[in-house]
Amino acid sequence: MESDDHAAGEVTVILERLRAGYDGASDDLYRLVYDDLRRLARQRMAGMPADSLQPTMLVHETYLRLVGRGGDTPRNRRHFFFLAGRAMMDILIDRARKRKTAKRGGDRRRAALSGALELAEGTVDELQDIKQAFAALERVDQVAAEVLRLRDIIGLTRDEAAAVMDLSPATITRETMYGRAWLRRRMAEAGHERDRSEP
Secondary structure, rough: OOOOOHHHHHHHHHHHHHHHOOHHHHHHHHHHHHHHHHHHHHHHOOOOOOOOOHHHHHHHHHHHHOOOOOOOOOOOOOHHHHHHHHHHHHHHHHHHHHHHOOOOOOOOOOOOOOOOOOHHOOOOHHHHHHHHHHHHHHHHHHHHHHHHHHHOOOOOHHHHHHHHHOHHHHHHEEEEEHHHHHHHHHHHHHHHHHHHHHO
């Protein structure tokens, strides 16, 4: 992903034109971010089942959710990729819900949150737990939540996330470790409460 000031500034300028209603701004933005989004989508799709959403389709759906359906236009490059991470999570959860039937009981596998979230392999219940945990983390520590969306949802490296958020790599590492530990605790609590509610 391009991480220099020029690239970030160019995205921000086009987003401003998009908010102002300039013809062609949406197409210009799509061309500018397409390669980055496609590479991130390919990382996110790695290892998914054969009937899964394809990277190009994920990019297209993500972009439509961000700028094509009358919602608030992202403010800048950082905001764009933050919202892209959220949109990708929602799309993957929706896809998993359609593809799988959630299984309850002892065979329910806990999602691994020590690295990239393996969203494609989780049950629908797990994916919902992850989504709710992210929302809770965002209320507690928005920076940590944003870092994890960039790192663990759309697959940015530490340095790429640092460039997008204008933070030091050391800060990204610290926020990543904190956020993952917080999410593991939250997921464990969610699983415990679910198990208690099951017959």
